[in-house]
Amino acid sequence: MKKIVVAIPVLNESKSLGAVIDGIKALSMSNAKAAIVVVDDGSTDDSVLVAKEHGAKVLSHGGNRGLGQAFRTAVRHAIATKADIMVTIDGDGQFDPADIPQLVEPIVADHSDFVTASRFRSHELIPKMPGIKLWGNRRIAWIVNKLAGTNLHDVSCGYRAYSRESLLVLDLIGDFTYTHEVILTLAFRGMRMREVDVRVRGEREHGKSRVAGSILRYGLNSSIILLRNFRDYRPLTTFGDPAMLIAIIGMLCLAYFGISSLILDEFYPKILAFIGAFMLLFSTVLFITALLADMFTRIRVQLEETRRHLFLLEQEHK
Numbered sequence: 001m002k003k004i005v006v007a008i009p010v011l012n013e014s015k016s017l018g019a020v021i022d023g024i025k026a027l028s029m030s031n032a033k034a035a036i037v038v039v040d041d042g043s044t045d046d047s048v049l050v051a052k053e054h055g056a057k058v059l060s061h062g063g064n065r066g067l068g069q070a071f072r073t074a075v076r077h078a079i080a081t082k083a084d085i086m087v088t089i090d091g092d093g094q095f096d097p098a099d100i101p102q103l104v105e106p107i108v109a110d111h112s113d114f115v116t117a118s119r120f121r122s123h124e125l126i127p128k129m130p131g132i133k134l135w136g137n138r139r140i141a142w143i144v145n146k147l148a149g150t151n152l153h154d155v156s157c158g159y160r161a162y163s164r165e166s167l168l169v170l171d172l173i174g175d176f177t178y179t180h181e182v183i184l185t186l187a188f189r190g191m192r193m194r195e196v197d198v199r200v201r202g203e204r205e206h207g208k209s210r211v212a213g214s215i216l217r218y219g220l221n222s223s224i225i226l227l228r229n230f231r232d233y234r235p236l237t238t239f240g241d242p243a244m245l246i247a248i249i250g251m252l253c254l255a256y257f258g259i260s261s262l263i264l265d266e267f268y269p270k271i272l273a274f275i276g277a278f279m280l281l282f283s284t285v286l287f288i289t290a291l292l293a294d295m296f297t298r299i300r301v302q303l304e305e306t307r308r309h310l311f312l313l314e315q316e317h318k
Helices: 014-025 047-053 067-080 097-108 131-148 164-169 179-188 215-233 235-263 271-316
Strands: 002-010 032-040 057-060 085-088 114-118 160-163 193-197
Touching: 002 014, 002 047, 002 067, 002 097, 014 032, 014 047, 014 097, 032 047, 032 067, 032 097, 047 057, 057 067, 067 085, 067 164, 085 097, 097 114, 097 160, 097 193, 114 179, 131 179, 131 215, 160 164, 164 179, 179 193, 179 215, 215 235, 215 271, 235 271
Parallel strands: 002 032, 002 085, 032 057, 114 193
Antiparallel strands: 085 160, 114 160
């Protein structure tokens, strides 16, 4: 029997939260038992009261710390309670709790470490939403797939299932959101991923999304998180590729100056030589930075793996 923690991050979702919790409690899974935890991120309505009335455990931040922090709180709780699988579902009622068995089945069968619901893989299931949001979801999916080397259709959906092994390798930094950072981290750590088609409501019935309410703000914050995560796991590409390009430009500047001044016996501004020399020096610094950052990344990954193995051994002996 697998132990599942179903985590619901909420911020002022009192009108829809009760139905979500009841839908989870109504599930009947022969090979798993679900515990419900609501992570309250500073709600000012009756979300906490509703969660307790419907029988969910509540973890409160006491203030608004961001969806990324709410997710990390859920991860820590799932690990501490020795959950085999953690499922995340929004409290706004856009997702159907009846789809949870579809999400956890590949993990239970040991076919996947991470399963995400997909709103866009099947054309028949694409929800109604503003065109700009649909376009934005597709663009961010393209970017994440390019960075992570994956082929996912929906990288922004919060309806997901995680194996215990995948939870233990997550080391996230973003407070604003977590969805894209999780995919990059798990991809870089070699975790098996899968998508499951689900039908969702494209527009919220109550309230406004705290993450995607502003397309510009969402895109800016997501881009910063993606770049920082890619920098941390792929420093050779982040610093090495620009170093190579700058070095080539610097050598071309020096070659042009040398050929023009020495062979063609023509005078060209010496500033060209200084620019070329500076670019070569700068590219060298970048290349050394790339090597050092790559070394630190490898050390960090090894330390995280050691910490994970020690944690698992400790849990087995408790």
